[in-house]
Amino acid sequence: MRIFVLLMLFLNLSYVGWQLWDAPRSALVMVQAAAEVAPVSLQLLTEVTSQAEPPGRIETASCFTIGPFGEDSGEGERLQSYVGSLGYQSSLRFVEVMEEPDYWVHLPPFASDAAALRKLEELRAKKIDSYLINSGDLIRGISLGLFSRRAFALALQERLASQGYASVIAEVPRSYKEVWLDISGLPPEGLNTVQWAEFSEGRADFHQAEKLCETIAPKL
Secondary structure, three states: OHHHHHHHHHHHHHHHHHHHHHHHHHHHHHHHHHHHHHHHHHHHHHHHHHHHOOOOOOOOOEEEEEEEEEOOOOHHHHHHHHHHHOOOEEEEEEEEEEEEEEEEEEEOOOOOHHHHHHHHHHHHHOOOOOEEOOOOOOOOOEEEEEEOOHHHHHHHHHHHHHOOOOOEEEEEEEEEEEEEEEEEEEOOOOOOHHHHHHHHOOOOOOEEEEEOHHHOOOOO
16 A cells, blocks of 8 residues: 555656656747747738838829910910920810800892892882892892891881881801810929910910810820
């Protein structure tokens, strides 16, 4: 019995000794493993930090339209040549601008040339300015006057009516063309102060305005 007890005591002491001897090795392995993993973790953290940093501000170019120029003035072409020498793309854009119409007083077309000529002679005999219409939708009609104001046309129509002539007033559209220069690639403020002063001097209606770049055609 004593021998059995001594044997168990010896086994317990051996187990404790083995545990104490193996603990430093396990700690060393854990430290080495941590040391091997750490650089990988630091590398990933650096990559994430780099990706999270916002990119630097990028200056974007803008597009402008400048004008208006007269259709036959040549100003648009001169400015286009100048901005081209600065390295900017540009294109001329023609815009039709509607004005107040003219008012045309006339007699409707007659059934034949002979009837139209008889009426024309009659009108002229009464000192009424009149002209035979020789073409277009109103051919064989008689023109009695073209006015820029409707009130003047109405006054003539009433005067003719008092003499027994039923006239018609037709609106005649009027328009003119403006020329604008569309420029792409300018800095956000457009042409600088000196350039703008040179081209806008004495032109109260001359201005530059920012424009959507998608609508500006490249220079050919």
